Amino acid sequence: DYNHSYTEQTKLLSSSQLLNQLSFFHRNLCNHGSYFLAANASVCGLAANNFFRNILHVRRAFIVSALPMAVIPFLSTAAVYEVFVREPLFSGQLNCEVCAVVRGGLVGAVVGGLYPVFLALPLSASLAARYSSSPLPGKENLLRFWLSVSQPVFRKMSWAVLVQVLTGLYLATKHHGIYVKILQQMNTSRDTEELQA
Numbered sequence: 001d002y003n004h005s006y007t008e009q010t011k012l013l014s015s016s017q018l019l020n021q022l023s024f025f026h027r028n029l030c031n032h033g034s035y036f037l038a039a040n041a042s043v044c045g046l047a048a049n050n051f052f053r054n055i056l057h058v059r060r061a062f063i064v065s066a067l068p069m070a071v072i073p074f075l076s077t078a079a080v081y082e083v084f085v086r087e088p089l090f091s092g093q094l095n096c097e098v099c100a101v102v103r104g105g106l107v108g109a110v111v112g113g114l115y116p117v118f119l120a121l122p123l124s125a126s127l128a129a130r131y132s133s134s135p136l137p138g139k140e141n142l143l144r145f146w147l148s149v150s151q152p153v154f155r156k157m158s159w160a161v162l163v164q165v166l167t168g169l170y171l172a173t174k175h176h177g178i179y180v181k182i183l184q185q186m187n188t189s190r191d192t193e194e195l196q197a
Helices: 002-021 024-055 062-090 097-131 139-196
Strands: none
Touching: 024 062, 024 097, 024 139, 062 097, 062 139, 097 139
């Protein structure tokens, strides 16, 4: 158990050292690529918030509703991508390229695209109720009303979700390529050390 954890720590240390030897583009993509996906999630959140506000005729509290719609999707997307794609990949727990790419696409679609839309709905609904900007239905027609309000927003946001899927796929593919490069460099340096010994 001790030897296994020591080997893992050595592997992580040497992979981080090898990461520093990569080109500026690859290093930057590896360390900060998920922020691009997260920034797109913020844009999705702001766009969905704007669409819901227009449909519900909410004209007040723009900053109050825009701030969480920019910040929460950004933080959520960056954290989820880090936990489910980047960290397992570079710690050696995720060696399968297809698995990494599928995870990247799912994070992009669900957390980076759909989650901001689902987050914007209750926020805009609460503002519409608070400011009485749009007549809200009674309990018997509530579900039908929110479905009719949400459908045009989801239609408009479908392109943004597709962009997020493609961005997640691209990032995961690039991160896996960087991971393979690091593994090749580790094997090359190990072979060199064995030849010298």
